[in-house]
Amino acid sequence: MYFPIAGIEVSPWxxxxxxxxxxxxxxxxxxxxAxxxxxxxxxxxxxxAPSVSATNHLFxxxxxxxxxxxxxxxxxxxWPLTWIVIAGTLPGVLIGAVIRVTWLPDADSFKLxxxxVLLYIGIKMVRDLTGRANGSAKAESERRFQELVRGHRGKTASGEPLPAVRTIAFNLRRTCYEFYGERHDVSTPGIFVLSFIVGIVGGTYGIGGGSIVAPFFVTxxxxxxxxxxxAALMGTFVTSVAGVAFYQFLARFHPEVAVGPDWMLGVLFGLGGMVGMYLGARCQKYVPAHIIKWMLAVIVLGTALKYGYGALFQQ
Known part of the structure; x- marks a missing residue:
């Protein structure tokens, strides 16, 4: 099957x-x-071509x-965290699209x-797997999460079930909320600035930022x-919608290169991803998390080194 925008021929399956x-x-x-x-x-x-980023957003x-x-x-x-992520990443992803089309249109520059980006994500994964944060505190956090998913949400003083999320404060200075009874208080400007920077990187790369923003929020x-x-998932979805629309808009001003998404290819990727995410969520509890993360880290670091070597030494 031939995909005219991507300029490639591949079996539809x-x-x-x-x-x-x-x-x-x-x-x-x-x-x-993504x-x-x-x-x-x-x-x-x-x-x-630049349109590969738009196609990735479509996925x-x-x-x-x-x-x-x-x-x-x-x-x-x-929701308070979600709104800040969207507000920060949305303008960032539009700037990232301009950067991709204007300054990184050729394959070698974009691969570098x-x-x-992949090198950062890979190093982040390795540090998470080998650092102290992987000790008893993290194991306790994962155990508590499993209990929450299974419905052990705790009770209020009056014996009623605790709500999953309760907003305590949400203003220009801070964001404070409870998640199953645990209080979390963060700087609203800090979350916004981080989301904006991540949006630029995600908009350029075509991932929406979700893979990068979550580790930052944690560390x-x-x-x-x-x-x-x-919040990261919702932010990625909204910014991906904006990214596809903006790449399609930019395509009008760059007729010499493919900028808009390859719709058929993106939908085919997306349909497979929808099934994969569902199956992964169902099978997660049967596979040790550290095995999955180590496998991802090896793949990511290997790809990053391949791209870096190819861009720097094989031009």
Whole structure:
């Protein structure tokens, strides 16, 4: 099957099958599959035009809603955090799209940028797996999360079940909320600035920022990962919608190069990703998390080194 915008020919079953496999693995590790799909498109499919970033955003749009709906049904969406993430990443992703089209249109320059992003994510994963944070405190956090998912939410003083999320304060200075009775207080400007920077990187790379913002929230602001997952996922979805629309808009001013998404290819990836995310969520409790994360770290670091070496020494 020929995809005219991408300029590639590939069997129609390959994109959804690859996306399903990638999303199945990454969803179990709590990481978006978009950051691994882009290297696959560039290295194996030969799709390196600016429109590959837009196509990657399209994958997020199709694949993410099932996960978002799950958080909404369980009442685990921290809306104050979600609104800040959206407000910060939305302008950032538009700036990232301009950077991609204007300054990183050729494959070598973009591969060097993509390699740097993947190198950061890979190092972050390794540090998380080997650092002290992987000790008893983290194990206790994961145990508590499993209890929350299974419905052990605790009770109030009057004996009523605790709500999943309760907003205490949400203003220009700070954001304070309770997640199953645990209070978390963070700086609103700090969250906004971080989300804005992540939005620029995610908009350029085509991942929406979710793979990068969550580790920052955990390490910089000390937020438990299970409280930021829904916000990161929703932020990635909204910014991906904006990213696709903006890339399509920019395509009018750059007729010499493919800028808008390849709609058919993006939808095929997204459909596979939707199935993979669902299956990964169902099978997560049967696979040790550290095995999944180590496998992801090896893949990410290997791809980053390959891109960096190719861009610097094989021009």
């Amino acid at each position: 390959v994109p959804p099958l690859v996306a399903m496999a990638v999303s199945f693995v990454t969803s179990m590790g709590g990481v978006s599959g 950051f691994l799909l882009l290297p696959f498109q560039m290295s194996f499919l030969g799709y390196a 997020n749009i199709v694949a993410i809603p099932s996960g978002v709906l799950r958080y909404l049904r369980e009442g685990r969406m921290v 940028f993509a390699g740097a 910089v602001f000390g937020l438990p990962v299970y409280t930021v997952a829904g």
